[in-house]
Amino acid sequence: MQRDPDSSYDCTFLDDAVTDGRVAHGTSVREQYASDESPHTGRVPDAVVWPASTDEVAAVLAAANERGVPVTPRSGGSGLEGNAIPTAGGIVLSTAEMDHVEVSPDDMQVTVGAGVVYDDLNERLASHGLRFAPGISSGDVATIGGMVATNASGFNAVRYGETRDHVRHLEAVTADGRVVDCGRGVVKTSAGYSLKDLFVGSEGTLGVVTEVTLGLVGIPEYRRAALVTFPSRVDASGAVADAIGSALVPGAIEFIDTTAIKMLNAYHDDVSFEERPTLIIELHANNSGIEEDLAFAKAICEDHGMLSWEAAGEENLDDIWQARRDKYPATQSYREGWEVALVGDVVVPISRYPDIVEEVSRVSEELDLLTSCVGHAGDGNLHFTSLVDPDDEEMVERAHELNERVVRKAIALGGTSTGEHGVGIGKRQFMAEEHGQALDLMRSVKETFDPNGILNPGKVLPDV
Numbered sequence: 001m002q003r004d005p006d007s008s009y010d011c012t013f014l015d016d017a018v019t020d021g022r023v024a025h026g027t028s029v030r031e032q033y034a035s036d037e038s039p040h041t042g043r044v045p046d047a048v049v050w051p052a053s054t055d056e057v058a059a060v061l062a063a064a065n066e067r068g069v070p071v072t073p074r075s076g077g078s079g080l081e082g083n084a085i086p087t088a089g090g091i092v093l094s095t096a097e098m099d100h101v102e103v104s105p106d107d108m109q110v111t112v113g114a115g116v117v118y119d120d121l122n123e124r125l126a127s128h129g130l131r132f133a134p135g136i137s138s139g140d141v142a143t144i145g146g147m148v149a150t151n152a153s154g155f156n157a158v159r160y161g162e163t164r165d166h167v168r169h170l171e172a173v174t175a176d177g178r179v180v181d182c183g184r185g186v187v188k189t190s191a192g193y194s195l196k197d198l199f200v201g202s203e204g205t206l207g208v209v210t211e212v213t214l215g216l217v218g219i220p221e222y223r224r225a226a227l228v229t230f231p232s233r234v235d236a237s238g239a240v241a242d243a244i245g246s247a248l249v250p251g252a253i254e255f256i257d258t259t260a261i262k263m264l265n266a267y268h269d270d271v272s273f274e275e276r277p278t279l280i281i282e283l284h285a286n287n288s289g290i291e292e293d294l295a296f297a298k299a300i301c302e303d304h305g306m307l308s309w310e311a312a313g314e315e316n317l318d319d320i321w322q323a324r325r326d327k328y329p330a331t332q333s334y335r336e337g338w339e340v341a342l343v344g345d346v347v348v349p350i351s352r353y354p355d356i357v358e359e360v361s362r363v364s365e366e367l368d369l370l371t372s373c374v375g376h377a378g379d380g381n382l383h384f385t386s387l388v389d390p391d392d393e394e395m396v397e398r399a400h401e402l403n404e405r406v407v408r409k410a411i412a413l414g415g416t417s418t419g420e421h422g423v424g425i426g427k428r429q430f431m432a433e434e435h436g437q438a439l440d441l442m443r444s445v446k447e448t449f450d451p452n453g454i455l456n457p458g459k460v461l462p463d464v
Helices: 027-032 052-066 118-128 144-148 195-199 233-245 260-266 290-303 314-325 329-330 348-364 393-412 430-433 438-447
Strands: 047-049 071-074 091-094 103-104 111-112 167-173 181-184 208-215 222-229 252-256 278-287 310-313 340-344 370-375 381-388
Touching: 027 047, 052 091, 052 167, 052 181, 052 208, 052 381, 052 393, 091 329, 091 348, 111 118, 111 144, 118 144, 144 208, 144 222, 167 195, 181 195, 181 252, 222 290, 233 252, 233 290, 252 260, 260 314, 260 370, 278 290, 290 310, 310 314, 310 348, 329 340, 329 381, 340 393, 348 370, 348 381, 348 393, 381 393, 393 430, 430 438
Parallel strands: 047 091, 071 091
Antiparallel strands: 103 111, 111 208, 167 181, 167 208, 222 278, 222 310, 252 278, 252 370, 340 381, 370 381
């Protein structure tokens, strides 16, 4: 369905779809939901609604679908690719009110509402000795619904996998208001098409996820970590490739380049890192064999010319990871008046990790950009961030050129344009290049689930 991009919609029908007046028509509230954490241009929706149940979500979608009103689902608003920007106006549907939690420790599972915040969930699970493991840097605001929508992952994905690997069952509402249950509360099933896997990563373009059952893992008895510095980014990234290729299974391996280290040091008064290419290596285990694994990891780093190895005690681990989580605000504040142009997010086969790290450096130098890199290196994921003067249009264009060139290089290396941030607005242009004819099948799936095109328009699939 084609729409006037500048049209507005009468959303007064929402007042009858939800209880307790959980609808906002006023400008001041609507403006707060025009953007997310991405640098993409926002748009003020015509209304914001906060359903408190699946039934209310169904009522909102059925009424909106009947009237042809676009609906953009929103969770924590921490997306970096414009996933939650209401590009066509209409309704922003927030899942924040759906925050119930039911823990089943004997099954190592938890059933949660889409609005539950990641860190809050793990804090509650800790009393059972369990956790939801992917580990994301925005865990203080990101919700389970948003993580499912983008198939999010983070620091611990190298050992525990991405969100998709933990979703056992989900409840979702389609565009016409049908409530569907997908999957079962078990580790595996071969019964029919895996519809839950279609919803995971679909960014609300196929339906609104309202409830999720997640598989959990135990909190490891032992954690060991080290900060390792190297002469060059190629040496550091080469150590990562060899470590994973040697069957070492770390809890996390994080790559931080020299520019990113400088930004973190400038941002923190109480944490100081040696300003060289750095790996954070963390190992998890429930037995003393962790010491042998740590020695093995050190030997691999020595083979790649490591300059220093600083073991971190358990009491220091949280401070180190908090510093890493602060990379984005550290970048934002590094140069007064400058802004983050975008946050790159690519994945390549682990053997090609040194190649993609070097590509970012080469293109950044060629385009004269201040670019820093961090990455969940153990699974081949690299993030790159250019700081720009927002008033210098030519510099901003160069930052976008860098992103395009690096993404295309990642795809050429057999990788992907996005590892965990999702497609949103920013990565639509690469979908045909990455998926080829499979894109036509994706469009067919979208047409089946959302024939009127009301669900999160302008995301994931490029225009025909």
